[in-house]
Amino acid sequence: MRRYPILAVLLLLLWSQVAAAQVVVTEGEGTDRQSALRDAARNAVEQVVGTMVDARTLVKDAAVQLDTVYARSWGFVRDVQVLEERRYGDTVRVKVRMDVDTDSDAPLLDDLRMVMDLNDPRIAVIVNRADGSGRDASSEAALDQKLVELGFHHVVDPSLTANLQGASILGRLASGKTSLAAVGKSLGADYLVLGELALSGQTISLPDGQGGYSTTLLKTGDARLTGKIIRFDTGEILGTFTTTGRGVGNGLAVAQQAAAARAASAAAQAMEERFRHLSAQLSQTVELQVFTADPEAVRQLMTELRAMGMVQGVSLREQAAGKAILSVETPEQAPALLERLKATSKLGIFVDRVTGASAKLAISRR
Incomplete structure (x- = not known):
């Protein structure tokens, strides 16, 4: 890439x-x-x-x-x-x-x-162990390293994601029920890769030449890494992945670490493919006819629109006689865009008419 x-x-x-x-x-x-x-x-x-x-x-x-x-x-x-x-x-x-x-x-x-x-999206990575014992630093490091090797220059240092460790926050974000736009900005990240790592292993046994088996000092480790790619600003789940890996070592921990590294490397490859297709849904222009006698309310509306996830640009086409026409570049349809705007706006918003690509609304400062 x-x-x-x-x-x-x-x-x-x-x-x-x-x-x-x-x-x-x-x-x-x-x-x-x-x-x-x-x-x-x-x-x-x-x-x-x-x-x-x-x-x-x-x-x-x-x-x-x-x-x-x-x-x-x-x-x-x-x-x-x-x-x-x-x-x-x-x-x-x-x-x-x-x-x-x-x-x-x-x-x-x-x-x-x-x-x-x-x-070159900005990516933060968190991998939790399936047994509830906390984060898995080795798989996070392996994921980060592979992403950098693939050409992603903005991968957040794992130590900076410590404030996202709260289970309730991550749970809501993973289910798409919330967004963490402020946290994403503080981390310098657009996307969160949230993974769960399950590990297992066993001792390697070899035939003893007498019809039985004898144990060795070697261990095998198996890793299964599942995860989601999530937008910080909307909580939207953009994709999922499941990868596996196997490793061998002279101790169980060493073998499992090698297995986790292989699973993480495969996950990074899968994420690269997903990130390369993030633009498959190109933006359309939504036209907003805004009625208000307050020019400051129009400026506030434009600021709020620009701060929304999925909005790539906002321009004022004309403004006169209590009416302003805004062009909003977004892959969303106008009804979905306005629903999210009304949920977060500090303005009073009354929608008179809405179609897929346009809307008429009256606004006022509260």
Whole structure:
């Protein structure tokens, strides 16, 4: 799995803090003036994104998502000035000067953060022993090491997950009944891998040449590792896995540790496949028509939407005469999105009409 360097992440974060827009002079062509301008906008956005993300090192699904970003390039540019326009047969070519919006709250940066997380998600790992004796440090370490070898750069140190050890918290999270968004942010993690390890073993016996068996000093260990991949912000279970391993050693503990390491290595391989397909459900745009005479309420609504899991971007398309239109990038349908919003929002929200991809609502600050 190829991944872009951590330096690219730092460049993205730095860029979002110091620049609200980048001025680009570029060219485009098409069958008419508008299509040529759209081509120029894509070229301009590609130039800017190229300073932040090396597309050659993106995993497949993240690269697909980046293509969807480029397809919406026209929505990321402003102050378009046509410097030259010429026609060559059936082709129109333009040279333009435009600003690419790179404000930290701009839709482009929201989309790129999603690509970034998709390409290299931040993962915390906890493995508990099935016999109730606590965490299994060796399998956690083996899982972490294998994930790093597979190219995941943001694997949380096991010592930092100690505050998640409470059985009631983990139980609710594992069943999808809660989220731990605040804890996930404090750990610097997007996902929790929550596993359970069952161990067994026995002494190796060999034929004694007299029709019987004699015991040896060697032991065999068997491990069965089951687990769930869980989103911190929503508690959603994204996938499950079950792997096994066997080990041999001159003591039971050594043999079981070797078995656990093999089961953990196989689990990491299974998780890689799952993480590579996290973008299979690409975002759609949900349109919210928001009625309120309070501009501050609209800003609060946008902030709350951006803080929700499964929301990749929020943009204000227009606002006038007590009405605002918001575009929300999310794989969720509008009814599910609004249900989760109403459960957490500090605003008063009255939904007038809702379809799969749109909704009309009135809001007020409480």
